[in-house]
Amino acid sequence: MSKGATPETITSLWDRLGTGTGTVLLFVVLSLAAWSFLALNLHQTNFSGGAEGLGFLFDAAIPPDMSVLEVGLRGLVETLYIAYLGTLIGVTLSLPVSLLASRNLFPWYVNVPARWSLAGLRVLPSILWAIIFVILVGTGPPAGVLAISLYTIGFVGKLEYEAFEGLDNEPMEAVGSLGASRFQVLRFVVLPQAVNSVISQAVFMFEYNVRHAAAIGIVGAGGIGYYIIGYLDFFAYDRVIVLLGIVFVVVVVTDELSYRFRSFFTGNAGTSFGK
């Protein structure tokens, strides 16, 4: 079983809030917040020009220029392709690495390097990977697919090894002691038990990557972001707002579809508070 914050530990922390330890904890949290606020000079921020800027933006963007809709939809389709391919490649490649990274499946000298590799891929956000690949392979969708794939390996790989570590060890021990090899235990016990969780994470990652595939276009890695930055350069806010609207609708739809799809695989149809 993986160690972490269980409902019991959360409840016990909540119960402690009224005690001396809780008061000290609250004091530390608020002190750090105050320190951060002062360190960033947020108290000196001048918001007075904000309203004026908002007015300018509103005038420039409204009414939206709907003639850009066709270009936006073309960019959107490209974004979806990038997100889909990046997710598929990333999830496929993350599986063997995450198996190696699981503490309950492999010894430390295997899982520590595997974990470090995954952590290394997560160090850079997908937009920075996109900048690197734009330099390496040039502007366009290939850089986007490579950036999304690499970040997906690091991100979903972590979710996967945590899922593997949360599995019941008894079936692995039982089948292993019957003479199955390590590969057979992974193939016939670990993956069938974790398959729903892996699919759910892949769907979540696709939803996440749709948003990021839209953003990485800003640095030239293809997709709708490429058009957004192009129009921004020419201050064509009336066109930018149409493209942002398309991204917003797609993110909301993907989010809803992803939730329903994941609920189907995890058997969690919804949360029922207060029952």
Add this chain to the structure above:
Amino acid sequence: MTAPSPPPIRCRDLSVGYDGVPVLENLSVTVEEATTVAIVGRSGCGKSTLLKTLAGILEPLGGEATVLGTTFPQTPPRGTLGYIPQSLGLVMRGTVLQNVLHGTLSDLGTVRSFLGRFPRDAEQEARAAIEDVGLAGTEQSRVTELSGGQRRRVAIARAFVQRPRVLLADEMLSELDEETARSIVNCLCELQEGTGMAVVVVEHNRDIARAMSDQVLHLENGGIQERIEPTSTNHPDTQQNDV
């Protein structure tokens, strides 16, 4: 003249436990071919820990446990050891047939393993094992659809299908009705006669333990409190009813 083969299980001054803390110490037990040793004792006395150590899942804390000529961290040749854990260790998302087929994995090659394709004879043996434990007709049922007793029988079929030389069973007969338990014991006896299998069972019910075994080990206070040989003519336990 050939030397007699060593016993399938031999423990000398064996200490077992978790995280360096011994639960049982200085156990010396020998299980000969075609014999059954039953382990009884209160909950938490170390019965399952001993079985896990013999199965190679836990490292002995001291002494030596030799199973089929190998000692930890070496493992017995693939397919020679059958283990039924207390919690059964079934793949709950799998079907009955898939779970029983897991008992034949030691004979499955790498390519077939990768593809998940079992040979026809392995499937026939698995179906026969399922029939032996009285679950014919449930081959394609998911384990989650079965009762507790039926699940236990799936775990038994999975251990029986490979005809092991050593069987380690943790509360194999719990949750089973008397008739099913009897048929499982009969099945075990037939297998033992045919293969000379050595059996170690953890059993809560002392009557069942006496009835099905050649030796009963009563564990208590971190060691063997009592050794009972039910088949011995001068032992009062011989008077117990069979199950």
